[in-house]
Amino acid sequence: MRLVTWNINSVRLRMPLIKKLIDEVNPDVxxxxxxxxxxxxxxxxxxxxxxxxxxxxxxxxxxxxxxxxSRTAFKTQDIxxxxxxxxxxxxxxxxxxSKYKNGVDIHCLYVPAxxxxxxxxxxxxFGHKLDFVDEMTTWFSKxxxxxxxxxxxxxxxxAPLENDVWSHKQLLKVVSHTPIEVEKITAMQNSAGWVDAxxxxxxEDEKCYTWWSYRNRDWKKSNRxxxxxxxxxxxxxxxxxxxxxxxxxxxDWEKPSDHVPVIIDLxx
DNA sequence: ATGGTAGGTACCCTA
Numbered sequence: 001m002r003l004v005t006w007n008i009n010s011v012r013l014r015m016p017l018i019k020k021l022i023d024e025v026n027p028d029v030x031x032x033x034x035x036x037x038x039x040x041x042x043x044x045x046x047x048x049x050x051x052x053x054x055x056x057x058x059x060x061x062x063x064x065x066x067x068x069x070s071r072t073a074f075k076t077q078d079i080x081x082x083x084x085x086x087x088x089x090x091x092x093x094x095x096x097x098s099k100y101k102n103g104v105d106i107h108c109l110y111v112p113a114x115x116x117x118x119x120x121x122x123x124x125x126f127g128h129k130l131d132f133v134d135e136m137t138t139w140f141s142k143x144x145x146x147x148x149x150x151x152x153x154x155x156x157x158x159a160p161l162e163n164d165v166w167s168h169k170q171l172l173k174v175v176s177h178t179p180i181e182v183e184k185i186t187a188m189q190n191s192a193g194w195v196d197a198x199x200x201x202x203x204e205d206e207k208c209y210t211w212w213s214y215r216n217r218d219w220k221k222s223n224r225x226x227x228x229x230x231x232x233x234x235x236x237x238x239x240x241x242x243x244x245x246x247x248x249x250x251x252d253w254e255k256p257s258d259h260v261p262v263i264i265d266l267x268x
Numbered sequence: 269a270t271g272g273t274a275g276g277t278a279c280c281c282t283a
Binding site: 009010013034036061062063064113115125157213214215216217255257258 | 271272273274275276277281282283
């Protein structure tokens with residue numbers, strides 16, 4: 001199975017890029033974040049025409065929004081409300097598997113960005129981000145155990161490792177790489193023994209990014225990236241991991257998202 | 269220290 005996660009930054013505006021991704025990458029499942037579209041305006045017809053008749057999406061006007069697109073049907077699908085809000089940041093499905101009798105759960109997450117100021121006393125959005133991650137930690141630890149087959153993907157809006165950012169030192173006080181965020185996301189990773197699939201293939205001493213700001217004149221030349229988009233799998237799926245690709249070239253596609261697709265191949 | 273760009277919406281919010 002080939003699974004892709006991508007913060008698309010408006011699914012309606014970037015429908016041509018989704019078709020390009022399908023043509024060039026041939027995925028089986030696509031998880032999207034920041035669809036920015038209420039469900040009644042979700043481009044379901046176009047996506048079905050592109051070969052993905054099975055969809056689970058949850059969106060709202062203007063902000064946030066998540067979607068899971070699939071070539072095959074889901075066994076179950078759920079919407080999760082997080083941190084006391086209904087702001088369309090977490091959905092999940094269960095996919096049938098030949099190897100795992102209970103199927104494989106797939107979670108699509110859009111963790112709050114958290115605003116500019118890394119201090120919850122003066123910035124409510126930062127507090128919301130920390131609370132959201134805390135709630136995921138608690139929920140994962142009670143939902144899964146060492147035998148579970150599950151995958152969580154999405155825009156976590158946190159770059160945990162030193163080489164997940166262009167300058168560890170210069171980003172220590174920048175939201176996405178502060179010590180408190182790293183601590184919280186590490187606790188979330190430990191909550192169900194999640195394996196960082198990308199780092200199974202790219203060693204921790206190698207720089208690795210999935211996002212480059214729109215605010216740089218030349219994203220490739222300045223290369224001030226961050227790894228904000230993640231794919232984690234439970235321990236039983238570690239040996240199922242076959243390949244990982246970060247599709248950096250998509251940052252140069254016409255009218256690009258500021259995030260690029262992260263692709264994982266799994267034998268499940 | 270500052271401001272740079274992008275998307276959606278409605279003249280400003282979020283990233």
